[in-house]
Amino acid sequence: MGDLKKLSPIAAAHQFINKYFPNCQGAVLAGSVVRGEGTDTSDLDIVVFDSSLNSSYRESLIEFDWPIEVFVHNLTSYKYFFELDYRDAKPSMQRMLWEGIILKDEEIIQPIKREAKEILDKGPERWSEEIITTKRYFITDVLDDFIGCKNRAEEIFIANALAELIHEFVLRTNDQWIGSSKWIIRALKNYDEKFTEVFVDAFDTYYKTAEKSKVIHLSEMVIEPFGGRLFEGFSMGKAK
Template identity: 30%
Template sequence: MHADPIDQARRLVRSRFPGALSVVLAGSTATGRATASSDLDLAVLIEDGGVTYRETIRFEERVVELFVHTPTGLLELFAADVAARRAVLQSMYASGLVLVDADGEAGRARALAEADLRAGPPALEPETVDTKRYGLTDALDDLADASDPIERLAVAGYVVNTAADLLCDHHRAWIGGGKWLPRRLLEADPRRGAALLEGHHHLCRSGDPAVLISAALKVLDLVGGPLREGYRRTWPGTIGPAAAGVWRSRPDTPPARAGRDVQA
């Protein structure tokens, strides 16, 4: 018989974080979807003066992901998650199971998390949207022309990720990676999101890209359509004038080579 994961989480907290301000158990365990091999995701709030960190450990034969932070660190992590448009930690606090709540600290953290989730992620800059439109347009051309099945699958993965990013931005919805990509995508737009996912699934099963191409083009139509001619991006520079001197002084600078096949 497998140990109850919630009881395991409580034992871990008692032994490792006896002075925690709050502890929230998130992930599949908190939602009742845990399996025997599911890990434990714990958001642990400790006093200022401590160290904010993430660590993976094993406790009683179960993998545990620890998200440990001070109040100041939590605010910084929330801000970073908003900037990344992912809100991972906010989702943990908003939907997790509270195991420790000293003086209402867990409630305060949850209120901040829920406020971020309601506000939604920041919009992508117009230049970034255009860059993603251009990349997706180019990838769809490659997908239509691809004859190598391995390359076709690689391009299809890029298409799904980029189209999902554009679709979520269009709806000002949070994005996700891994298993959270389809979940966030379906939350953002059940119809178009499902079409993208089904198109990718169909391509993986049959090798036929037509369904995925059609679904991705519908996303492009929402954000200005395909972009080829007229796209222009300038490089702002990050090194400064000294770079020219370094370039001229390098003895191993290779000569320029002509060629059409440029690696992305």
């Protein structure tokens, strides 16, 4: 019966702001509920801008029958997280603000939204040839471990590491943002849905059957245009 009385995400978010941040200059509701991807376990991601704060903070709580994650900033502290996300090539804060629904705005949210959109459109910093070479080496190293491993438990986690490396390599060599957890697949789909199907099929087949061939082929395929496997002659940090 409790669910029948549960407030909508927007209504709950408005009440949350009115209760806890009535004097803030702006607030945005973001996350899966805004994108229409909410599930039974989804929470409300709310970004708040309050000029009275000296520094930013993050807090999780339950209010109005909703789990809520609130990200609280003054009018400049968000820029640090923009920069951090840009360096990591995972623009979480930028996406939240650009996609988010405005709950309150004293003429500050739209400029921040535009700033977020400019970063999203620009894309991450392009990888240098040196970085690409290093990543080829790491993929080769993990792939060799995967091929040679005879311990199923260890193999599973080597496969996990390989999936992370492959997704990163494909996206960053194509000047795309990367992801983590569920955002790995979302980031891949945003770039190339057909490749994503091949990627998922390769690892799904391995996890279900222990057959490695599709993962091996996928790993070699993504690094082949950049020179393929790399071991002999690789050096990092050696004084010249």
